[in-house]
Amino acid sequence: MRTIFLALSAALLASACAPKTDLSEIDASSGELQVFAASPDEKIRIVGSSTVSPFSTTVAEQFGAVSEFPTPIVETTGTGGGFQAFCQGIGPKEPSISNASRPVKASELALCERQGVTEIVEVKIGYDGIVLANAKGSPTMDITKEEIYRALAEELPDGNGGWQDNPNETWQDVADHLPDMPILVSGPPPTSGTRDAFAELAMEGGAEEVPEVAALKESNRDEFGRRATTIRMDGKWIDSGENDTAIVQTLMKNPDSIGIMGFSFLEQNLDRLKGASIGGLEPSFENIASGDYGISRSMFFYVKKQNVNLVPGLTDFISEFTQEDAWGPTGYLVEKGLIPLQEAERTAVREKALELQTMDAAES
CATH class of the missing domain: 3.40.190.10 (Periplasmic binding protein-like II)
Structure with missing residues (x-):
C-alpha cells in the first residue's frame, strides 16, 4: 500500500512541475489551440464601446444568473480602445468580445491579423x-x-x-x-x-x-x-x-x-x-x-472565434444576446434603449452568429 501511495505522489509531483504551455507561442492559424481546456470558472472578457456597454452588461448579468457560467466581465474602453485590446492575442486572458458603436475599420482588422487574431465574427445588434x-x-x-x-x-x-x-x-x-x-x-x-x-x-x-x-x-x-x-x-x-x-x-x-x-x-x-x-x-x-x-x-459586437474553445460559455453568451427575449421588440434590452433590427435581419444575424461565420466567410 505504501508503495502505491509513493508512486501516486511521484506522479502528481511530476505533473505539477511540468512546464506550462504558453498560448502566445502557439500557432493561432492551426487547430492546436483547441486541445487546451480553460478552467470552468474562466470568465468571458468584453471590452469596447461605452454606448454598447449597458446592453452587454445587462446580458452579462442575465447570463450569469440563468446559465452555468460565471458573469462575464465588461470593461468600457471606447470602440477604438476596445479593438486595440481585442486584437492583442488569443487565449482566455484576452478579450473575447469587442463592443463597437461603428463597424470595425480595415486598419483594426489588419492589427488583429498581425497579432494572429484572424477569425472574427461580426454581430449587428440594433440601432442607436x-x-x-x-x-x-x-x-x-x-x-x-x-x-x-x-x-x-x-x-x-x-x-x-x-x-x-x-x-x-x-x-x-x-x-x-x-x-x-x-x-x-x-x-x-x-x-x-x-x-x-x-x-x-x-x-x-x-x-x-x-x-x-x-x-x-x-x-x-x-x-x-x-x-x-x-x-x-x-x-x-x-x-x-x-x-x-x-x-x-x-x-x-x-x-x-x-x-x-x-x-x-x-x-x-x-x-x-x-x-x-x-x-x-x-x-x-x-x-x-x-x-x-x-x-x-448601427451597433455591433465582435467575437474572437479562436477563443470559443478556450473560454467556456462564449457561444452560449452569443445565444443569450441574440434571443428574442433579449434583443427583440419586447426584449429586456429595449428597456435599456436598444432599437431592434427588423425581424428578418434579426433572424439572419442570429443564424450567422451561432454558426460562427467569420467576416471573410460571410462576405465571400
Whole structure:
C-alpha cells in the first residue's frame, strides 16, 4: 500500500512541475489551440464601446444568473480602445468580445491579423441615435446638421475663396433661431465610436450643405474629409472621456453646455436631460427605428472565434444576446434603449452568429 501511495505522489509531483504551455507561442492559424481546456470558472472578457456597454452588461448579468457560467466581465474602453485590446492575442486572458458603436475599420482588422487574431465574427445588434442633449431647464434646440458643422468645425469658408478660424462664439451666431448662449460642447474623445459616427453623420452631413466645402468632395476627397470632420480646439469642444456619466455631470453643472451621447444613454437620464431635434425631428425610438432621424447608426459586437474553445460559455453568451427575449421588440434590452433590427435581419444575424461565420466567410 505504501508503495502505491509513493508512486501516486511521484506522479502528481511530476505533473505539477511540468512546464506550462504558453498560448502566445502557439500557432493561432492551426487547430492546436483547441486541445487546451480553460478552467470552468474562466470568465468571458468584453471590452469596447461605452454606448454598447449597458446592453452587454445587462446580458452579462442575465447570463450569469440563468446559465452555468460565471458573469462575464465588461470593461468600457471606447470602440477604438476596445479593438486595440481585442486584437492583442488569443487565449482566455484576452478579450473575447469587442463592443463597437461603428463597424470595425480595415486598419483594426489588419492589427488583429498581425497579432494572429484572424477569425472574427461580426454581430449587428440594433440601432442607436446620436443626440445633442442639455439639462431639462436649458433652452430647447432644433438644429440642422449644417448648423452643427458651422458651430463646431475648426475652420469655415471666409467667402473669398479661403478659410478662416471658426468665428462663431454663440449658437445664435450660427443661426438666428438658435439660443443666445455660448457654444460649449462636451463630447467623446477620438477613440470613441460615438465620436467617429458623429463626425461622419453630423459633421460630414452638415459640410455637404455648405457649397464651398461640398465642392471639395468632388475635387479632393481627402481635403473634404479633413475640412468636414476636424473639430475646433479653441475651448468650444471638450473631450470628456469614454464615460457618458461625466458628460451628464457637466450638463448638470453648466446649463449652457451641450453634450454628445447615444440615445440609449439619454433614455436613461430623461429625468435630467432632453435631446435637441435634428431638422425638426426629435430623437425618439420611432424616428431612429424608421431611419428618419438624421444622426443614427448601427451597433455591433465582435467575437474572437479562436477563443470559443478556450473560454467556456462564449457561444452560449452569443445565444443569450441574440434571443428574442433579449434583443427583440419586447426584449429586456429595449428597456435599456436598444432599437431592434427588423425581424428578418434579426433572424439572419442570429443564424450567422451561432454558426460562427467569420467576416471573410460571410462576405465571400
